[in-house]
Amino acid sequence: MARLSQAELIAGLSRIVGAEHLSTTRPDRIAYSADFWPKAQIWKQGGDIERYPPDCVVWPADEAEVGKVLRFCHDHLIPIVPYGGGSGVCGGTIPIHGGVVVDVKRLSKVTAIDHASAVVTAEAGINGQHLEDRLNAAGFTLGHFPSSIMCSTLGGWLAARSAGQFSSRYGKIEDMVLSLRVVFPDGTVLDTSERGPGGPDWTQLVCGSEGTLGIITGAELKVNPLPEARRLRAFRFRHLEDGLRGARAVMQAGLRPMVLRLYDPFDSLIALGKDKSPQPSDRQSLLDGIRGLFSGAGATSEREGLLRRRLGPLTHTAKRAALVGALSAPAIVNRLAAAAPSPCLMIVGFEGPADAVHADAWSAGELLAEAGGVDAGAGPGEHWLAHRYDVSFKQSRIYDMGGFVDTMEVAATWDRLEGMYAAVRRAMTPLVFVMAHFSHAYREGCSIYFTFAGFRRDAARSEQLYDRVWRVATDAVVSAGGTVSHHHGVGLSKMNAMTQEHGHMLRVWRALKDVVDPHGVMNPGKLFPEAPHKAAEPDSSTVGVA
Amino acid sequence: MTRRLPPSPLDRHAQALALCTYCPSLCRHACPVATAESTDTTSPWGLVSLVEHLRKGRVELDDEVARHLYHCANCRACTEACVHDNDVEEVLVAARAWAVGQGVTPFPRSGFERAPLVLDDIRRVERFERRPAISLLPGRVALDSTPRVIDALLALCERLDIDAISCGEAAALDVGYDLWFAGFHTEFVAQARKVHAAISGAQELVVMSPEALYTLSHVYPRYGLGFEGALLHTSDLLLQLLGSAVVKRVDARVAYHDSCHLARHLDHVEVPRQVLRRVLSRPIVELASHGKETLCCGGTGCLGTTAPGTSRAQAEAVIAQCFEAGVDRVVSFSPECVDALRAVAPAGLRVDHAVSLVAEAIIGDSAAG
Amino acid sequence: MISPHTKPTSYLDELRRIVPTEQIEPQIDTADDGGAWAVEPATQIELVEVLKWANGRHAAVFTRRPRRHDADLLGRRPRIYLRGRRMKRVKDLDIVSGTVTVQSGITMSELHRILEERSFTTGFPTRPWRQESIGSVLAAALDAHWGPRYGSMEDQVLSLGVVFPDGSVAGGRGAPRKAVGPDFDRLFLGSRGRYGIIYEATLRIYPSATRVAMSYAAPDLTTALEAVRGGIALGLDPRAIELLTPAPDRAWGRKRVGLTDDRPVLVIVEPWGPLAGRPVAWIDNHFATTLERLEPPLGWNMHEGLLPAPRAWAEPVVGVRWARLLELAQQLGRDVPPGLWVVRMSRHGGWLSLASGVDGPSAEIVRALVQELRPAGPLPWERFEDGLKRELDPKDILNPTGT
Numbered sequence A: 001m002a003r004l005s006q007a008e009l010i011a012g013l014s015r016i017v018g019a020e021h022l023s024t025t026r027p028d029r030i031a032y033s034a035d036f037w038p039k040a041q042i043w044k045q046g047g048d049i050e051r052y053p054p055d056c057v058v059w060p061a062d063e064a065e066v067g068k069v070l071r072f073c074h075d076h077l078i079p080i081v082p083y084g085g086g087s088g089v090c091g092g093t094i095p096i097h098g099g100v101v102v103d104v105k106r107l108s109k110v111t112a113i114d115h116a117s118a119v120v121t122a123e124a125g126i127n128g129q130h131l132e133d134r135l136n137a138a139g140f141t142l143g144h145f146p147s148s149i150m151c152s153t154l155g156g157w158l159a160a161r162s163a164g165q166f167s168s169r170y171g172k173i174e175d176m177v178l179s180l181r182v183v184f185p186d187g188t189v190l191d192t193s194e195r196g197p198g199g200p201d202w203t204q205l206v207c208g209s210e211g212t213l214g215i216i217t218g219a220e221l222k223v224n225p226l227p228e229a230r231r232l233r234a235f236r237f238r239h240l241e242d243g244l245r246g247a248r249a250v251m252q253a254g255l256r257p258m259v260l261r262l263y264d265p266f267d268s269l270i271a272l273g274k275d276k277s278p279q280p281s282d283r284q285s286l287l288d289g290i291r292g293l294f295s296g297a298g299a300t301s302e303r304e305g306l307l308r309r310r311l312g313p314l315t316h317t318a319k320r321a322a323l324v325g326a327l328s329a330p331a332i333v334n335r336l337a338a339a340a341p342s343p344c345l346m347i348v349g350f351e352g353p354a355d356a357v358h359a360d361a362w363s364a365g366e367l368l369a370e371a372g373g374v375d376a377g378a379g380p381g382e383h384w385l386a387h388r389y390d391v392s393f394k395q396s397r398i399y400d401m402g403g404f405v406d407t408m409e410v411a412a413t414w415d416r417l418e419g420m421y422a423a424v425r426r427a428m429t430p431l432v433f434v435m436a437h438f439s440h441a442y443r444e445g446c447s448i449y450f451t452f453a454g455f456r457r458d459a460a461r462s463e464q465l466y467d468r469v470w471r472v473a474t475d476a477v478v479s480a481g482g483t484v485s486h487h488h489g490v491g492l493s494k495m496n497a498m499t500q501e502h503g504h505m506l507r508v509w510r511a512l513k514d515v516v517d518p519h520g521v522m523n524p525g526k527l528f529p530e531a532p533h534k535a536a537e538p539d540s541s542t543v544g545v546a
Numbered sequence B: 001m002t003r004r005l006p007p008s009p010l011d012r013h014a015q016a017l018a019l020c021t022y023c024p025s026l027c028r029h030a031c032p033v034a035t036a037e038s039t040d041t042t043s044p045w046g047l048v049s050l051v052e053h054l055r056k057g058r059v060e061l062d063d064e065v066a067r068h069l070y071h072c073a074n075c076r077a078c079t080e081a082c083v084h085d086n087d088v089e090e091v092l093v094a095a096r097a098w099a100v101g102q103g104v105t106p107f108p109r110s111g112f113e114r115a116p117l118v119l120d121d122i123r124r125v126e127r128f129e130r131r132p133a134i135s136l137l138p139g140r141v142a143l144d145s146t147p148r149v150i151d152a153l154l155a156l157c158e159r160l161d162i163d164a165i166s167c168g169e170a171a172a173l174d175v176g177y178d179l180w181f182a183g184f185h186t187e188f189v190a191q192a193r194k195v196h197a198a199i200s201g202a203q204e205l206v207v208m209s210p211e212a213l214y215t216l217s218h219v220y221p222r223y224g225l226g227f228e229g230a231l232l233h234t235s236d237l238l239l240q241l242l243g244s245a246v247v248k249r250v251d252a253r254v255a256y257h258d259s260c261h262l263a264r265h266l267d268h269v270e271v272p273r274q275v276l277r278r279v280l281s282r283p284i285v286e287l288a289s290h291g292k293e294t295l296c297c298g299g300t301g302c303l304g305t306t307a308p309g310t311s312r313a314q315a316e317a318v319i320a321q322c323f324e325a326g327v328d329r330v331v332s333f334s335p336e337c338v339d340a341l342r343a344v345a346p347a348g349l350r351v352d353h354a355v356s357l358v359a360e361a362i363i364g365d366s367a368a369g
Numbered sequence C: 001m002i003s004p005h006t007k008p009t010s011y012l013d014e015l016r017r018i019v020p021t022e023q024i025e026p027q028i029d030t031a032d033d034g035g036a037w038a039v040e041p042a043t044q045i046e047l048v049e050v051l052k053w054a055n056g057r058h059a060a061v062f063t064r065r066p067r068r069h070d071a072d073l074l075g076r077r078p079r080i081y082l083r084g085r086r087m088k089r090v091k092d093l094d095i096v097s098g099t100v101t102v103q104s105g106i107t108m109s110e111l112h113r114i115l116e117e118r119s120f121t122t123g124f125p126t127r128p129w130r131q132e133s134i135g136s137v138l139a140a141a142l143d144a145h146w147g148p149r150y151g152s153m154e155d156q157v158l159s160l161g162v163v164f165p166d167g168s169v170a171g172g173r174g175a176p177r178k179a180v181g182p183d184f185d186r187l188f189l190g191s192r193g194r195y196g197i198i199y200e201a202t203l204r205i206y207p208s209a210t211r212v213a214m215s216y217a218a219p220d221l222t223t224a225l226e227a228v229r230g231g232i233a234l235g236l237d238p239r240a241i242e243l244l245t246p247a248p249d250r251a252w253g254r255k256r257v258g259l260t261d262d263r264p265v266l267v268i269v270e271p272w273g274p275l276a277g278r279p280v281a282w283i284d285n286h287f288a289t290t291l292e293r294l295e296p297p298l299g300w301n302m303h304e305g306l307l308p309a310p311r312a313w314a315e316p317v318v319g320v321r322w323a324r325l326l327e328l329a330q331q332l333g334r335d336v337p338p339g340l341w342v343v344r345m346s347r348h349g350g351w352l353s354l355a356s357g358v359d360g361p362s363a364e365i366v367r368a369l370v371q372e373l374r375p376a377g378p379l380p381w382e383r384f385e386d387g388l389k390r391e392l393d394p395k396d397i398l399n400p401t402g403t
Ligand SMILES: Cc1cc2nc3c(=O)[nH]c(=O)nc-3n(C[C@H](O)[C@H](O)[C@H](O)COP(=O)(O)OP(=O)(O)OC[C@H]3O[C@@H](n4cnc5c(N)ncnc54)[C@H](O)[C@@H]3O)c2cc1C
Pocket: A035, A036, A081, A082, A083, A084, A085, A086, A087, A088, A089, A092, A093, A104, A124, A125, A145, A146, A147, A148, A151, A152, A153, A154, A155, A156, A157, A158, A159, A160, A161, A162, A163, A164, A165, A210, A211, A212, A214, A215, A216, A217, A392, A487, A488, A489, A491, A523, A526, B024
C-alpha cells in the first residue's frame, strides 16, 4: 500500500473531522507527545520535550467520526493512538511510531441517567470530575475517585482498568461497567449491552485493552445514591502483619468499607507526622527533607503545619540539597525508615445509609481491635479524606529539584501479600527511597501501593536508574506470585513483564489483534510485546506506519 | 541543567513554571477554555508548560505559539483548584508581555485598546458631574450594551437618597484591563496614569465591571497607581443602600451567575447574594457551579477577541447549567457576563444585570436593562 | 508423517502411548468413520499430549457427551470425547485468601463436600448441579435461575487455567483485581469449550455457616418489586434476591410452599454476612409489612418443584433494568403469568425469563418484553468470535460441531 504523505494524511483526516478539529501545530504536538509517565518527565527534565510527537492530533465530534478516522487509518496503515485525558502513568498515549493521536474529549455528553435503575450512560471523553458533578446533581455518585479524577476520562478509566480510592466499596471501573461501545479499526461498532447470559464477555475483553483493540466511545455504568452518612476511623498497629490480619478480617466478614488503607511504618511516620525516636541530627534532617516532599496525604494537620514551619524557612536550594542528600543514599534512608519504631496507621471508613454506616464502623472496630489495633480516633481519617488529592501535587516539586518519583501498585491474594511486600522492598531499597501503603482491599486480597523516589545527576542517568528499578521491582512481584498492576495499566512501562505475567494467555491477545486489528494500527507497540505484525520503522518523509 | 541561557524576565516565575510543567494537570477539570476546546494544549498545564519551554529556549517564539497564550479567560479557576495556589494568571500575563516585548503579537494591539468615549456619550447617562465625590465607573461594556442598567442604578441611588454619586469624566476612560491582559504593558501604564489622574480626588469609586475593579485594586498598585479612596463594587454599594430601604420583594425563581473576577479575584461571593436575598422572596437558585467554583462564561480575558468560538461555547455551558437548574431567569453582577450570556441565551431564558432586579423591587421598574 | 489412511486401530495404539489403556474407552464405531474414544486424562500433561496428538491427526476433541450426528458431520476424522473425572484434585484450599484451586473435572457435589468439611462453600448452588464438573459449568456459564448466589458466574472465578487446542498451557492463580490488559479468562467462560479446555480454576469460597433465608408471598409483581426496591433503598445490600411464580405444571410445589391464588408471587431474600448493619429481624419486618411471610422459609435456589430443571429451560433469559421491570409490573397488574422469574436482582435490575408453554395475555406481555430486550439479528461479535476460533484453533480441533 502506498504510504501517505503528510499532506495527504491531513487532507484525508480534515475531510472527516473538519480542518479546525485537526492540528499539526508545535504546541499541540508537544502537548500530545506524552502522558504522565515519569520517564517522560525525566526526558522533560533533560530538555527533551517531545521525543515522540504525533504526526497530527484529531478531535472527532462523535462516534461516526471516530469510525471514519479509524477506517481511514486502517486503510492506510497509519498508527492510531487513542487519547483520553493523557493522565496515564505508563506511557500508554505516547505516539512511539508517530501517526495520529485521536483525542476523544469532544465525546463528552452524559447521554442518559436512568433514575429507577441507577444507571448512567455517558460518552467516553467526559472528564471524570465533570461526570461525577453531573451525577451528584442528579443525586447519584459513581463512587469512582482515582487521584487523577480531575484530569482523566471515562474512556481512559475503562481502557486502563482504573481504580478509585473508594474501590473497596464501589469496585473498580470494570466492576461498575454494565456495557460499553467500542469502534474497531475497520469501523465496526460493538455495543456489548446486546448480550444475554452465557457467551464470552466482550465488555471485559475490551476493558483494559489500553487502546490496542479499538476506541471506546461510551459506556453504561452502575451508579449509587449519594451517601447519607460517612464515618471514618483510624487504628494503630504495632506490627504490619497485625494490620493486615485486621484488614482481611474486615473484608472477609463481608463489610464493605469505602476505604481501608494500611500504611507501612515509614508511610505511617509521614502520615502521622510522629517521630519520637532519637536520631542523629543529620539523619533527622534527611527524614525531614523526605517528609516535606511527601507529606500532604498526611494524617494530622497540626503536625503538618509544624513540618511546614520547620521546612518553611529553607530556601529552594537548601531543600534541593536535602532531597539530593536523601535520595542519593537511598539505602541509608530506607534503613533509617525501617528502624524508626513507628506503628502502622490504618484508616477505615464507611458511607451509606446512616444506621448501616455506624453499625459497620462499629463491627469493623471490633474486628480491628481484635487484631491488635488501637483506636486513633476520627482525626487521621478525616484529614486523609480532606487532603486525599494533595499528594498528587507533590510530584512537581521533586521533579523541579531534579529527582523523580513514581508509584507501583501491585496486588496479590492475602496469603502472598506480606511476602510480596518484603520482596519488593528488598529489591528496591538499594536503589531508591521507598514507602508503601496497602489499599484497595478485597475479600481475597489487596493491593500494595509503593511510592518511590530517586535521584541522579542528570536525566540520562536518572533514566537508567528508573529502568533498573522497574525491572527489579516487577521481577520481585512476579516471583512473589502477584500481579504487576492493580490499576495503572501497562502501557510501555510494564510491557516487559507481560510475558511473565500472562504466559501463553497472550495468544488470546494476538488472536484478538489479528481479528479486530489485522493491520496492527491500534496503539502499536503498547501493552504487550510485539504481536506478529512488525511495526515498521518510522520514515522521516512519510507518516509513521504501523 | 540548561542554565547557560541568558536570563529571561520569565525567570522570576521559575518556581511557578516548574510546578505546572511537572504537574499532571490536576486543575484540568476546572479550566473552562480547555473544556470548551476539548484539548489539553490550552489547559493551564499546557499553557504554562509552553511558557516554560519558551523560557528554556526549547520552543521558538512565533505567532502560532504566541497565539496559544491568549486561550485563557483569566478566570482563575486553575489557581482556585491548585493546592499550590499557583498563579497561572501572573505567569501568562508575564509571558504575553514578554512576547509583545519580542515583537510577537498574533493579535494586533488595536484589538485591546479602547479609545476614550466622547464625554457627550456619557452625559447621556443621567447625572454627570466632572469630578463627583462618589464616582461611578460603569465600564465600556455597560456603557455600550446595557446603558439602561446604569440609569437604573443611578435612579436607585436617587430613590435611596444618595445623590453624591455620578459618572465623572473618568467614566469615559477604559481602565486598560485588556491591554494589561494582552501584554501591552507600556500602553497599559500610560492608560492607567490617565485613569489614575481622572479618578484621584474622588472619595469613593463605585465600579460596575468586576475586571475593571480588579485592575484598579490589584494591578494599578503594582505600578504605584493605587487609588487612595475607597473602591467599591456595585454590589457593595447596593448592600449599603438596601440597608434601610422599603423593598417589595420580587417573586421569581432566579439563578445567580458568579462572575469569575468578582467571586475568585475579589472574593465577592456573599455580598452579591446578600443583595439578592434582600430583594427576592424565594431563595436564590444556585447553579451547579457557583461561588468560588463558578463556571466562566467566557465574557472576560479578551476571549471574545482572541477565541470567540471558545467564548461562546463557555457561555453556552453556563446557559446549560441554568436549564439544568430549571430557571427561566439568571442575573449577574458583571456587565461582561450579562453581555456574554445574552449573546447565546435562547428565548426562554432571561439574562439580567442584578441591578435590574433590585430596581424592580424598589422602583417597580421591571423593564430596566 | 501423517497419513490420511491411518486406521482407527493405529490411532488407538497411538493414544495408548499417551494415556493408560484403562483411561480409554472406545465408542461405538461405524463402518467408515475415523473411530471414536472417550479419553480420561488423569493429569494436565496427559491432557496436553492428547491435544497435541489430536492436532497432529486432525482429530476432533469434544468436551461433552457424544451425540448421534457427530460422526456424520466429521466424516473420517477420529473423535475424542474428553472426560474430566480423573482430573479432580483440589490443588489448593487457601482459607487465608478465601479461594480454592481445583482441577476442572471435579464435580460440584464433590467440591462442596470437601469444602463443607472445612465449613466453606462456593458461590454456586449445591443443587441442582451435582454431577456436573466445575469445568463444564464454567464453560457453559449459563447462570440463570439456578445461578450463583453472590453475583454472576464470572464473579466466582479468580482465574482459569486453560489448554489451547495446540497443547500450549496458560493460566495462573491470579490476584483479586488486575490492570494488565483485558480479562482473557472471560473468553473461556461461556464459550462452551470453543477456544480452549479449562483444566483448572481458582474460585472464591465463603464461610458456609452464615446462612439466613426468608421468603414471602406477594399479591402481584408491583407489590413484590416495591418491597425489594424499598429494601435496597434502605441499605439492604442485595446478595440473593429472587422473585418467581411457579410454573403451570407445578401446582403441588406451589401448595407445598404456601403460595395461593391471591398471593402467587414468591420473593426469596437471602442476605449474607453483615446485613448492612441491620439485624435479620429488620429485613424481615420490612418485607413482612407489605408481603406475607412464608413458613418454613425457602432459601435461595430452593425452587425445586416450582420451576422446571434448568436443563429443560429452553426460553431466552434477558437482563432487565428496574425502570422496565416496574413498567412490566404495571402492565401486568394482578394478572401475573406462572413460570416467570427474575433472579440476581440488584440495585440496577435483574435477569428475567418465562417458562415455555404458558399462554394468555399476561404471558404475551412478558414474552414481548423478552423479545424486545433480546439482541436482534446476528450479533456483530459473532464474526469476531468466528475469527478468534480460526486464530486459536486453526484446524478446528476443539468441539468442532459448535457446542
Ligand atoms: C496524579 C495521578 C494520579 C493517578 N491516580 C490514579 C488512581 O488513583 N487510580 C487509577 O486507576 N489511576 C490513576 N492514575 C492513572 C491514570 O489516571 C489512569 O490510568 C486513567 O485511567 C487514565 O485515564 P485517561 O483518560 O487520562 O487516559 P489516557 O492517559 O489518555 O489513556 C490511557 C490509555 O488508554 C487508552 N485510551 C484512552 N482513552 C481511550 C478510549 N476512549 N478508547 C480506547 N482507549 C483509550 C490510551 O491509548 C492509553 O493507552 C493517576 C495518574 C496521575 C497522573
